[in-house]
Amino acid sequence: MNCNNTANHSIGCTVEKCKFHCNESNYCTLSKVSIGTHETNPTECQCVDCESFVAKN
Ligand code: SF4
Known part of the structure; x- marks a missing residue:
């Protein structure tokens, strides 16, 4: 799939591995994503997640 015209720069x-990833370039194709944390007290980058992630089939 060519998604360069839908890549959100x-x-x-x-x-x-996310179904919304633009395969040709390292961008998301959604117009908006939701970011959150699975930690009570996030202290580093690894504590934060993209909650809009959906696994590719
Ligand atoms: S992980 Fe999040 S930012 Fe990355 S392609 Fe998926 S929905 Fe977009």
Whole structure:
């Protein structure tokens, strides 16, 4: 799929296993994503998640 015209250049992303990832370039194709944390007290980058992630089939 060519998604360069739908890549959102405001949302860089390298999660190629996500169905919303633009395969040709490291961007998300959604217009908006939701970011959250699974930690009570997040202290580092690894504590934060993209909650819009959906696994590719
Ligand atoms: S939904 Fe989140 S994880 Fe998926 S491509 Fe967009 S930014 Fe990346």
